[in-house]
Amino acid sequence: MLRTRRAWTALILGAVALAACDGAPELSEVAAIDRAPGNITVTPDKRIIFSLHQFFEPDWRVAEWTDKGLQPFPTSDIASAKDPDVTLHSVLGIQSDSQGVVWMLDNGMRGGAVPKLVAWDTRNNKLHRIIELPQPITPPDAFVNDLAVDETHGKIFISDPAGGGNAALIVVDIASGGAKRVLQGHDSVVPEDRDMVIDGEPVEIKQPDGSTVRPRVGVNPIALDAKNEWLYYGPMHGGSLYRIAVSDLIDTEAKSLGEKVERYGRKPISDGISIDNDGNIYVTDVENNAVGVIDRSTEYRIYLTDPRLSWPDALSFGPDNRLYTVSNQLHRSAVLHAGVETATPPFYIFSFKPLAGGVAGR
Template sequence: MNRVTLSCTALLFAVFTASAETKSDFDVFANLDTGPGNVTATASGRIIMSQHQFYQPQYTVVEYKDRTLLPFPNWEMSAADSTAPLKLDSVLGIRSDSNGVVWMLDNGMRSGVTPKLVGWNTKTNKLQRLIYLPAPIAPKDAFVNDFALDTIHNHAFISDPAGGINAALIVVNLSTGAARRVLQGHYSVVPENVDLLIDNVPIQVKTPAGELVRPHIGVNPITEDLANEWVYFGPMHGLSLYRIRAADLINASLSAEELAGRVERYSDKPISDGISIDRNNNIYLGDLANNAIGVIDPTRKYRQLAQCPRLSWVDSFSFGAGGQLYAVVNRLHRSATLNGGDNQAKPPYFLLKVKALAAGLPGR
């Protein structure tokens, strides 16, 4: 897993500011033998990745260190705490906070276990928090996927595309563990009737009966600005990004109708997976259909920053300790799950470094 420069000629797009012209660039920070899920970076500089369950990984979470993937957390080092090792089943969403806690969202789908949100303290190397998400908070068809971490309000906001029509956000109080399912079935979270085609090949899922269907996935991308004021989200299969104030999401006194009325359409977006945001409110995302990285700037305009065949399903973004922006490439459209049962995905997969337009918050 070496760091190599990524070369794609004529694929960088100029970005103009009031005073100067800058370019957004990226390179491959590491070649990976297994398909990553999401990535986060701690304030101390550690890089933690989930491993995508579609590829049946041995470890669902790993740390990239010294060009090697190491299982995370290191349960053996925590043995002195007399805490029985916690089994992680299918982690995708992963974020870290300023206190050194890495939060892992385990959807439990590989083993059919109850979804949970797990906080691991990297400073003490101990379990910080364990919050289960039983039904009806996470229904039988839940696919708790990604989340935004709000350390000011001490809440997590989870995206659950579920079965599409019942997609929703889940609001979790990190202090009490209390959780609420909100905006279920709202137009801002349910998928639009748009197909995803990559390299002219449609994303298809094979049903138990052998039929090939084109899935439409609900709310997935989600992030929050650095002021912890606005939560941005939208359906993966959707061409709109929405936002709502964090204060409204955590206000349990609002009725479902009142909360729905607080949702704003923010901007256009392409079909996309994970997103992140910098201190200037530039929102970064993978433009899946076009093998590209894009940005929604503060004027609410979307544009591509870079396009390249190697940007083959850019899944997740996270800022690091030095203001750099990490991203992962996992080629999910070539996995058996999304390629009609035919696995065409092959390593290397990538951990990228993206030259962001502004610095961001480590872990977000």
């Protein structure tokens, strides 16, 4: 019986994937959980803390995986605090610094609140800092998504895909709490016109009139190198990874900042990136149930793939020099599956051995 053209294509692509992953590291299951994770950070004390993705409308906003299982984070539950400035609404981006202060990026969308950064001191179990991000730093359609904490320069860099055409980066000064919106509408942050197709099915959003659209998401993955010299980023729906020197990002006038941006290399449609101490960049390859790597040659290749990596969302190094990631089936949420949720637990936290160690928390 003759094979169909589709079958031959699947066979060839499968062989390519296997070849790309030949000798790939083992994907180790850290936890199977009943709530869908968003982004993840592993503190210097090896506490595994992650946001819970708002597309699934979770009862908790942030959680921690402990020897007792899944626990809300922080333990004093600021999500239920009476102070509206402290309440967590919808956290995605999350990152620990070297002192175990976990910075949570609350986009405020579930409560119609002003986006903000909330920092929690895990070693002393107390609130460390709140920095609000009001208009015009965040426009009405802001969707502040991911962040990179720079302790060398006292800055936090935020990716905001917003409405696509007005996507931008945000630079926050930790000491003053001041912020600026930069590179808005630049080619390096706006999405390309390409569909996201996972397991043979395009991702679609149902509109109020019942029709569907295929999303185009701007800048999302963002990460600093180990020395805090370069910031790497790119649009989720885009085939290129870009970088800019941190010194330029901090000091250059906004009108000429675009001239400082460099295209670094090719990447797949991706949700998160992380960088090891040798400059290898790990990329969540959501279309291929994989994690890829862009090595120092700037060429992209699949590093490991596994059917359980159903929408690998984010990455974080632990103090054990392993790289942690999550799987949340986001393309099966009602938001991205034409209004019909088909995601089923378990969702996962994994770890694997990278090519080199990295900075814990990122």
